[in-house]
Amino acid sequence: MSELSAQRIKEILKYDQHQRFQYLCKEVNKQQEIWLLIDEHGCVMLNTEDEDCVPVWPNEEFAKDWATEEWSHCKAEAITLETWRNRWTQGLQEDELSIVVFPDKDLSGMILFPDEFEHELTLQAKK
8 A cells, every 4th residue: 555645635635526536546456455434334325316326435545534524433444456346346236326436525526337437447457
């Protein structure tokens, strides 16, 4: 795992949702892990008008940054990319859940179906 400097974190948090998506794909492929927020019931969920979503982050620092207020009891947990591909993609599809990629504090982030997310990760890995 690579540690991010406070300055680098500030820079990344200024990214728009497309830039955050690109950053997440690059980091996930490099680090071979995806970060979630977990509590005793499972992973944190965000709800839009149309979708129930699982938020994912590229680094522990960004996931932990979300563990405040209503999610202060949650902990950041890494899922290996292999486990994600073997279990999570299909499981999320079966549960009809989407993924919100690296949401910001305004809850803005790209929303993808699990198979789309995996496809994008695979494409980025080939670059």
